[in-house]
Amino acid sequence: MTSIFRMLFAIPRAIVRLVWRLFWGIVKTAIVLGVILFAINFYAEHSNSALAQSIFQIRETVSNFFSSTSASELKQTLSHLSTDDFVTYDGARWTHPKATVYIASTDATLVAAYQEALANWNATGSFTFTQVTNKSDAQIILADESDSSSQAAGLAELKTNSLTNHITHVDVKLNRYYLLDNDFGYTYERIVNTAEHELGHAIGLFHDDNEDSVMQSSGSYYGIQQVDIAAVNKLYQEN
Structure with missing residues (x-):
């Protein structure tokens, strides 16, 4: 019986010793690697040999690869991502090429942009937006949000029958x-x-990356083009 108890107590002690040895083995290995890397780095910075120069270049390449992107670089990248997110359905359109709209945004710049965009679409003669003063009378609500988690400058969500x-x-x-x-x-x-x-999506248009179009998926570098007017006319003539 005594030998059994000794065996039972010996097993945990053996496991602890093994774990302890592994831990110190890892620590010693890390220390050795650290010393080696320090020596290599010191050599690269204080020697003019070809080998030292090669080591220095490799170190700089690795450092640049893992360096974090600055906020300005991130913003520059995001500015070229998708113009918007939109939820729509293939071939969806209004019963007639017209709809009522209500501007819910209170930001002066965005309100002015919405109003100008509405006027520009109305000027094409392909679709008519009528602005209303009562939100409950509107078929389209034009609002705004501040969403840093999105990579889109706008959003259009369509509901259909x-x-x-x-x-x-x-x-x-x-x-x-x-x-x-x-x-x-x-x-x-x-x-x-x-x-x-976004109003193009509200009309029923999809993205068009094949031509200069207001419906390009990124950039917003183009206003309404003739190809966009033709797309609206085609959508409402075919239905």
Whole structure:
């Protein structure tokens, strides 16, 4: 019986000793590697040999690869990402090429951009937006948000009748986080283009990256083009 107890106590002690040895083995290995890396780095910085220069270049390459991206670089990258997110359905459109809209945004710049975008679409004669003063009377709500988690400057969400595929309501939001921060490069003209783009989705248009179009998926560098007017006319003539 005594030998059994000794064996039972010996097993945990053996495990502890093994873990302890492994731990110190890892620590010793880390120390040795640290000393070696320090010596290599010291050699690279204090020697003019070809080997030292090669080591120095490798170190700089690795350092640059793992260095964090600055905030300005991140903003520059995001400014070229998707113009918007949109939820729509293939072939969806309004019963007729017209809809009522209500501007819910209270930001002066975005309100002006929305109004200009509405006027520009109305001027094409392909679709008519009628601005109303009562939100409950509107089929399209034009609002804004500040969403840093999104990589889009705007959002258009369409609701449709499942039987007819006709659009029944649209919520459009312009993202203040990107559009109103100068670091992202959105001029007022590009903000208007973005509003026109979202209204294009509200009409029923999809992205068009094949031509110069207000419906390009990124950039908002173009306002309404003839190809966009033709796309609206085609959408409403075919239904």
